[in-house]
Amino acid sequence: MEQTLEDRLAIIRExxxxxxxxxxxxxxxxxVDFPSxxxxxxxxxxxxxxxxxxxxxxxxxxxxxRQSADALRDALDRxxxxxxxxxxxxxxxxxNCFVYxxxxxxxxxxxxxxxxxxxxxxxxxxDGVMVQEEAQEQRADTEAxxxxxxxxxxxxxxxxxxxxxxxxxxxxxSLDMMNLKRSSAVRAALTRIFRDALDADExxxxxxxxxxxxxxxxxxxxLVMIQSINQDEALTPVIRLLCNEVFAKNPDV
Numbered sequence: 486m487e488q489t490l491e492d493r494l495a496i497i498r499e500x501x502x503x504x505x506x507x508x509x510x511x512x513x514x515x516x517v518d519f520p521s522x523x524x525x526x527x528x529x530x531x532x533x534x535x536x537x538x539x540x541x542x543x544x545x546x547x548x549x550x551r552q553s554a555d556a557l558r559d560a561l562d563r564x565x566x567x568x569x570x571x572x573x574x575x576x577x578x579x580x581n582c583f584v585y586x587x588x589x590x591x592x593x594x595x596x597x598x599x600x601x602x603x604x605x606x607x608x609x610x611x612d613g614v615m616v617q618e619e620a621q622e623q624r625a626d627t628e629a630x631x632x633x634x635x636x637x638x639x640x641x642x643x644x645x646x647x648x649x650x651x652x653x654x655x656x657x658x659s660l661d662m663m664n665l666k667r668s669s670a671v672r673a674a675l676t677r678i679f680r681d682a683l684d685a686d687e688x689x690x691x692x693x694x695x696x697x698x699x700x701x702x703x704x705x706x707x708l709v710m711i712q713s714i715n716q717d718e719a720l721t722p723v724i725r726l727l728c729n730e731v732f733a734k735n736p737d738v
Contacts, residue, residue, distance in 0.1 A: 490529040493536060493591045496667060500567045519560055536589040538570060541582045554585050566657040566676060567591060632729045641685040644722035648682045651719045659717040670699060671707040678723060696730030
């Protein structure tokens with residue numbers, strides 16, 4: 486079934502909530518505030534069923550306005566993993582400011598990917614069938630494979646180096662391949678960890694924070710699942726570290 490504009494705006498809103506920018510609702514649209522002090526408005530254009538991003542500035546230098554527009558697009562691209570943001574174009578100016586708008590397109594894969602149902606005897610993935618017994622064995626191995634402090638540190642450095650090789654859209658596609666729902670707490674955790682992976686210390690701090698949020702049985706089952714089927718080498722170290730925090734260090738969660 487075709488998704489409505491409201492569906493697409495809701496998905497973008499949820500994706501932004503998982504990020505670092507501030508979010509404020511504003512009658513059918515929402516405002517995004519960045520630490521730089523810039524802000525954009527995201528809203529639906531009902532006449533052509535599109536989504537528009539808009540920002541306004543009083544800067545009179547056209548070169549500086551273009552730099553701000555490009556920087557904002559890059560910032561949005563980092564914050565929103567489910568959509569493509571076109572380049573900002575200058576729109577008719579208002580009385581006291583200049584206006585720029587850009588189109589935002591939702592990735593079609595948001596709505597068209599299979600979901601693995603956790604807990605059933607057999608679960609179908611893109612590459613075949615996983616049986617429950619195999620998942621249980623994988624969980625037992627995960628819970629028993631605690632990492633030493635030195636191993637964790639080395640793995641964190643490896644994770645940072647590998648995450649630097651991918652961008653937000655590559656991450657999104659990898660998570661889609663692992664059949665993680667957009668509403669998945671594990672997916673949100675990995676997305677936030679990716680955004681905070683500036684160095685090994687920041688990465689470990691982010692992993693520890695996110696591990697404390699993954700307390701449900703469904704979260705733990707999803708972690709087992711993605712560790713088993715992940716084929717993206719860039720994510721392997723961070724997934725292992727997250728599993729270690731959730732299982733080996735918190736076996737009774």
